[in-house]
């Protein structure tokens with residue numbers, strides 16, 4: 183597997199000067215969109231908190247550091263490649279040389295003046311929307327078959343997939359893309375984040391087989407798209423009035439939408455900027471919605487903590503907020519596949535005084551038939 187040892191000795195200062203460490207971190211680690219931070223790319227560090235930052239040392243070299251305190255989780259670009267790939271220093275240098283366009287026996291191209299780092303985008307770049315739309319078309323083509331099967335196996339039916347522009351990224355070998363679009367090392371499902379009007383504002387690509395050392399999700403770079411922190415899922419059918427479900431992640435929000443609920447998906451459990459609760463509350467007030475927070479229960483308490491945090495902020499006199507917790511070891515997707523009566527849990531919580539104020543015939547805990555999806559059993 184490993185390549186023959188490099189025979190060319192590249193000047194390391196030159197290699198580092200020709201390497202954009204931030205771009206490398208964007209690729210090798212999951213970026214945190216709020217700040218110039220990344221989730222630690224090392225396998226042995228399950229880094230919920232985006233602990234990696236960048237700085238420049240006295241020699242002008244860019245360096246990264248994970249604040250876990252582990253001395254191995256830091257260094258320059260060569261150390262990063264070595265840490266992620268698990269290869270030798272010579273192999274890491276060779277990879278960076280190749281990436282920088284250096285070739286043995288050829289004179290070094292003159293070095294480009296260092297580009298200042300692009301500031302985080304304020305407005306969504308249309309290439310992100312184009313990528314999401316192309317992938318949404320590919321889902322229904324033969325190239326999309328493995329992704330479609332993967333989505334079906336997770337309980338998502340065609341109607342909700344179409345309504346929410348879910349797509350298939352066949353991988354960068356088959357679909358070229360500009361820098362800053364999700365990398366696409368292999369096939370992935372694309373989940374657009376939609377605004378309250380159903381417009382695509384962002385997209386997350388879920389690798390069908392995440393590579394070791396990488397997160398499950400890949401996002402557009404912060405320079406192309408501001409992370410909206412949440413998505414408004416579109417139910418593919420008539421909705422249960424009066425109820426808004428808040429879920430962790432876009433796939434769970436789609437499960438709720440498929441069951442006929444208006445739903446919000448939070449893009450990542452560390453996505454709690456102060457505007458999230460306020461934006462949800464605004465819509466809940468406008469449309470007179472009670473709120474049910476469906477927490478993950480497969481993540482050592484992170485989901486419960488998130489649910490409580492949101493409940494504290496949303497539970498005002500104006501809003502009835504309840505928390506619905508899947509059984510231990512489940513998120514909503516896995517729960518809904520195992521137990522199709524999960525919806526009854528939402529209905530059960532609704533028997534409070536608030537629902538009595540509404541016409542009880544207005545909603546029922548039954549799944550509307552046109553909304554039901556039975557996962558196909560092979």
Ligand SMILES: [Zn+2]
Pocket residue numbers: 222223224227229233248249250252255
């Ligand atoms: Zn670390």
